[in-house]
Amino acid sequence: MTIEKVKLEEGGCMIRFYKIVLSWNYFDLLSVSKKSSKQLRKASASGLKEVKDTFTDVDDYLATFEPLLFEEVKAQIVQAKDEDEGTSVMEQKVCVVKECSDSDGFYFPVVIYDADEGESVSQNDLLLLSREKIDMGVEKLPSAYAFALVEHRQGAALRLRMFLDGEVKGTNIHERQPTARLDNIRLRLSDPRALWYSSKVCSLSTIIREFVAMWSIGSLPFRDVILKAADSTADSTGSAWVIPRKLMESIESNHNESQLEAIRAGLSRKPFVLIQGPPGTGKTQTILGLLNAILHSVPARMNMKDQLRDMKRGPELPMEEKNIIMHRG
Structure with missing residues (x-):
């Protein structure tokens, strides 16, 4: 696997993280998880896969641990759904988009919820935003849905980050596949009359800190100790x-x-x-x-x-x- 060179400028590595995670298809993740549940149980029974402890350079280190970290993100998303297995209807709150800006494939909608329904949502929470109400017991998928990350509050509103420029394949952020669900979201975000359904999936605060720490290895004074396990x-x-x-x-x-x-x-x-x-x-x-x-x-x-x-x-x-x-x- 070839890891792209990403300079550790302010937010540089996080741009990569956002593009990959926010482009994922929520329902594809759930489907893959169900199909591979037997293999996962066998893997758990036989123990964890051994990971090497010495690395040729920083790229080798990142190529080893970055895929594992993204698998951890997927596991958190799926686990959150498993904890709500008793109901077919996700807890969804209605919101409207007050305004929206975009840059480099990212969209930043500012949303307002009814009453105090947005109070339970915090920074770095991962949301699922959909044009239709989602019923997990129905096979038909909504026509427009995507992940959104809570960036911060703006008074009573929430500023979200979305990546709608296609689904990233693997970890190559330059290889993206256009999808109708993302196109439909993008077309309707500027409509102030449109109602949106928002569901909290999980918090990514911890995994974001881990990702930044992982990508900072090149700037650490003791990186050789980590890479060579001296x-x-x-x-x-x-x-x-x-x-x-x-x-x-x-x-x-x-x-x-x-x-x-x-x-x-x-x-x-x-x-x-x-x-x-x-x-x-x-x-x-x-x-x-x-x-x-x-x-x-x-x-x-x-x-x-x-x-x-x-x-x-x-x-x-x-x-x-x-x-x-x-x-x-």
Whole structure:
């Protein structure tokens, strides 16, 4: 896969993100998800696909992780629908377009809802905007629908961002396929009399932060550590912390081998440790495990007057309390 060169100017990488995600067909995502549900269950049962941990350059890093991040966006969209599986009618709110501007395939409608119905919508929420009311129990699709991202509020109105210049194929933003549903949206956005149906799909705030962080790797002073995974082998015998045996047993029983490797690296005497992984690999759980180990242990040695000295152990929490904290994490 070839990743296009995108300069990290202000909003540069986000333009790419918006064009790809906002061009997706919501109903196609749901259809593909249903067809591949069996394969996904098999993949989950057999474990996560292994991802390499060393990269030739920044492009190689992005080519590895960007597709995984977009799959995470799709999973969030589909999961939001799965949580509403009990009803065939989406929660839809009526709005009108007060004004609309456009630039480079993007359209920026400013919408107003009835009464206070727009109060539950926040910045970076992903909406589905449609000309007709959507009934998930009916096979016929609406003639005009598209994703819209909430940019910010303008008083009682919301400014949205939409990309209506065709559906992006894969991750090549220059390869787009025109579609009638997007053309129909574009033709009606300037009609002040038209009523629109808006449905909140999910929030993209977290995934947007992850995307920006991923694309910023080229500007990081320690990018070579990330790309080359220099000195990645964790030496458990060189741990900087004395961890109670039962606590370590509890940590080992709640993490897989790759997570334990990351925890051991974090507990080592290395001055810098980076924990990275694609969505769904348990980074948060790993960090919580690492923090639990540090908070309930003591440093093995400390530097005092240029000499390393063993530290005396302080009072410990009862093992029952430590296990409670572990499971809360």
